[in-house]
Amino acid sequence: MIQGQVFGLFPTPLGQYKLPPLTKAEYKFVIGQENKVNRFNKISVTKSILEDKCIASLKTNIEHCLTEYLKEAVSSDPNLKLRITQSWANYTGVGEHHHEHTHANSVISGVYYVQTLDTDSINFHDKERTSYHWEVNPPELHPYNAPSWQLSTPQDCLMLFPSYLKHSVSSRQTKDKNASDRISISFNTFYTGAIGSDDGATRLVLS
Numbered sequence: 001m002i003q004g005q006v007f008g009l010f011p012t013p014l015g016q017y018k019l020p021p022l023t024k025a026e027y028k029f030v031i032g033q034e035n036k037v038n039r040f041n042k043i044s045v046t047k048s049i050l051e052d053k054c055i056a057s058l059k060t061n062i063e064h065c066l067t068e069y070l071k072e073a074v075s076s077d078p079n080l081k082l083r084i085t086q087s088w089a090n091y092t093g094v095g096e097h098h099h100e101h102t103h104a105n106s107v108i109s110g111v112y113y114v115q116t117l118d119t120d121s122i123n124f125h126d127k128e129r130t131s132y133h134w135e136v137n138p139p140e141l142h143p144y145n146a147p148s149w150q151l152s153t154p155q156d157c158l159m160l161f162p163s164y165l166k167h168s169v170s171s172r173q174t175k176d177k178n179a180s181d182r183i184s185i186s187f188n189t190f191y192t193g194a195i196g197s198d199d200g201a202t203r204l205v206l207s
């Protein structure tokens, strides 16, 4: 009898955290942001929404999750830290979608879901695998063979992922034509302090 196994090598770390819901005042602050068209949905004019004191507790909770994610997915070194660089809100109405994209000039990116329906979701795309030439039409998709993976986006949930990971939002479908916009807050991060080593000629000091 031959024994063997298939195991995942180099998996992509995706963080999912349930945060406390926003207060009415915090929610009002987010939905009241001035916004503009961003190709197929809308984006806030501000790119520093998490710096506003109106949602300071959300920023604190996100920073806590970033620390946990770093510890688990990157390094247990307590001196390794990330800071939030830019942050903005996304507003996606019924029939609108968010194009495929990555977040350049960022280490870890995240999305916090302020307002969603049960049917709302996010798609993550495997950049390497989608460039494959082969099409074998497997009867079942799983994390090894799927070119993309859809995850539901419950309200008050935070997702963290490497910024190079391509993602998108499919056209938003619901029978309720008057459904509220799907609202999320996205952000980018970068290392702060010193990383790398002198000996390896990789030392980088970031303020």
Ligand SMILES: [Fe+2]
Pocket: 101, 102, 103, 167, 186
């Ligand atoms: Fe994004």
